[in-house]
Amino acid sequence: MQVKKSDKQVIGKTEQICIVLRSAIIENVIVAGSRLPEDAIGEQFGVSRTLAKQALEKLASEGLVEIRPNKGAVVATPSWQDARDIIDLRIVIEDLIVRRLCGNLTPEQIQRLKDHIALEEAAKSHIEPRSIRLATDFHVLLGEMANSPILLKFLREIVYRCGLTLAMYSRPHSSECGVTEHLELVDALVAADEKKATKLMTRHLENIAQRAQIKPSSSPKALAEAIAHYRDTLAH
Secondary structure (H helix, E strand, C coil), X not given: CCCCHHHHHHCCHHHHHHHHHHHHHHCCCCCCCCECCHHHHHXXXXXXXXXXXXXXXXXXXXXXXXXXXXXXXXXXXXXXXXXXXXXXXXXXXXXHHHHHHCCCCCHHHHHHXXXXXXXXHHHCCCCHHHHHHHHHHHHHHHHHHCCCHHHHHXXXXXXXXXXXXXXXXXXXXXXXXXXXXXXXXXXXXXXXXXXXXXXXXXXXXXXXXXXXXXXCCCCCCCHHHHHHHHHHHHHC
C-alpha cells in the first residue's frame, strides 16, 4: 500500500520490511526464485534476524515468499494456472466487497480512492510492474474500506500473489485499461449502482487475466540494491 508521511512514524520495523520487500517483489525488481537471506535483510534494515524472519513469514502468508525447510526463504514462483485460480477466487471475494461498499463510501473514502487512481495514472509512463503494484494496492484499499477483517484477510492472502504473477506475465502497456476500469468502478460505487458495480468488478478481473501472457521477463537486481531503493523511498 502507498504509505502517507503521517503514518510512517508508527510503522514498526517488521511492517517496514514487508512494505519494502512487497513492493520490490510485485514490481519484479526482486525476481521470482531469488533467495531472501534473513541475515542480509536484517543487515539492510539494521534489525535482528528474528524481525527479518517475522517479515518473511508474513510475506509467505500473502503468497509472495516460499519458506523452504533448511534452505531459507525465496521469492515465490507462481504459475499461470495459479493466477487463473486466484482470479476465480478474487471474483467471489471482491464481489462481496463491492456489495458492501456500494452506496456506503464516505466522502473521505471516495477522495482517497480518486487520489490513488491519480497515482496509477501518473505511473502509466513508468515500467509496467509499478503500475501493477499500484493497481494491486487499489484492490486492497477497497478491501480495507469494506470494514470486514475476514474478507480483508482472505483478499490480502490472494491479491498480492496475483500481483506477483501479473508482474511476471503481463503484457506491456496494459495499465491504461486498468485505470479506466478503476474509475468506472468508483463511479458505480458512488452512484450506489450495485448491479453495475459488481458487473464492472467481474469484467475488470477477467480483463486482468486476459491482459496477461505466459512468457516472463525481468531484469534482476542484487537484493541489497533493490532493498535500498524501496527503503529510501519509504523514508522520504
